[in-house]
Amino acid sequence: MNKITIIGGGNLGKSIISGLADSDLFETNNITVVDKSKYNLIEVKEKLGVSTSQNIIESIEAVKWIILCVQPRQLNEVLKEIKDKITPNQILISTVTGTSIEEINVIVPNNKVVRVMPNTGASKKLSMTCIAANEDVKAELETVQKMFDTIGKTLIIEERLMQAATVLGASGIAFFLRFLRAMIQGGIQMGFHPHEAQIIAVQTAIGAATLVAENGTHPEREIDKVTTPQGCTIEGLNEMEHQGLSSSVIKGVMASYEKINTIK
Numbered sequence: 001m002n003k004i005t006i007i008g009g010g011n012l013g014k015s016i017i018s019g020l021a022d023s024d025l026f027e028t029n030n031i032t033v034v035d036k037s038k039y040n041l042i043e044v045k046e047k048l049g050v051s052t053s054q055n056i057i058e059s060i061e062a063v064k065w066i067i068l069c070v071q072p073r074q075l076n077e078v079l080k081e082i083k084d085k086i087t088p089n090q091i092l093i094s095t096v097t098g099t100s101i102e103e104i105n106v107i108v109p110n111n112k113v114v115r116v117m118p119n120t121g122a123s124k125k126l127s128m129t130c131i132a133a134n135e136d137v138k139a140e141l142e143t144v145q146k147m148f149d150t151i152g153k154t155l156i157i158e159e160r161l162m163q164a165a166t167v168l169g170a171s172g173i174a175f176f177l178r179f180l181r182a183m184i185q186g187g188i189q190m191g192f193h194p195h196e197a198q199i200i201a202v203q204t205a206i207g208a209a210t211l212v213a214e215n216g217t218h219p220e221r222e223i224d225k226v227t228t229p230q231g232c233t234i235e236g237l238n239e240m241e242h243q244g245l246s247s248s249v250i251k252g253v254m255a256s257y258e259k260i261n262t263i264k
């Protein structure tokens with residue numbers, strides 16, 4: 001039963017499959033990918049050596065874990081297709097944005113469900129993946145966490161925070177990248193060629209994030225270390241704040257959160 005099927009070998013599915021195939025959690029021939037697109041299947045089979053199928057029903061036979069990795073609008077169709085075939089000992093892991101465990105259990109009432117929310121860092125094994133499940137999944141949660149540890153960092157959260165996790169972690173990639181773009185534009189205005197400005201800004205962003213990640217410090221502590229009294233850094237920082245940097249980021253995060261709570 002140590003077999004896993006991933007339904008949906010698209011952008012995210014491929015990253016998850018790559019992490020699982022590189023790990024020692026499953027033999028590659030015990031990992032099956034199902035997708036409508038034969039091109040996606042050829043790609044994962046050739047690159048990662050996993051099994052592939054275009055038949056959902058056959059692919060979930062005798063597997064313990066089923067990862068749902070299709071678009072939200074495609075989920076109901078997949079659940080309806082598997083509902084009469086799936087057995088109660090099979091665990092569903094849903095990556096699908098905005099669909100609750102309760103909603104999934106309306107169609108497949110007898111299966112344990114784990115929700116996961118990775119981000120696109122997964123393709124570089126640098127995902128932040130938030131994981132949520134009900135009490136009944138306690139025994140299996142550690143294994144699910146190990147699966148997603150193969151594509152980055154994981155955190156177990158309460159399901160009520162899953163929408164917030166989507167904004168902070170998944171949309172967060174776009175938010176940080178927009179700040180990065182602004183830094184590059186500033187660099188170009190000061191005289192750097194765009195590709196030089198990008199090299200400097202990207203490496204500086206990696207350095208800043210790594211300082212906080214590895215030192216475990218609050219960002220403001222690391223800011224203090226580069227802020228000379230009456231110097232150029234504090235001048236720039238204060239001007240950014242006068243222009244509303246922190247306030248606009250918080251307002252943007254909250255606007256995104258309000259929006260996600262209205263999407264169904």
Ligand SMILES: NC(=O)c1ccc[n+]([C@@H]2O[C@H](COP(=O)([O-])OP(=O)(O)OC[C@H]3O[C@@H](n4cnc5c(N)ncnc54)[C@H](OP(=O)(O)O)[C@@H]3O)[C@@H](O)[C@H]2O)c1
Pocket residue numbers: 007008009010011012013034035036037040056069070071072074077078095096097117118119120170
């Ligand atoms: N991308 C991310 O970073 C990210 C992060 C967090 C969560 N998510 C969630 O992860 C899910 C997948 O996202 P994605 O970006 O990987 O989507 P995607 O690239 O569109 O991949 C989904 C794949 O599943 C296939 N598919 C759909 N219905 C199928 C069916 N009935 N049988 C077999 N294959 C089927 C699709 O084929 P067709 O294209 O032919 O329909 C497509 O190849 C979404 O629900 C998204 O909300 C994504």
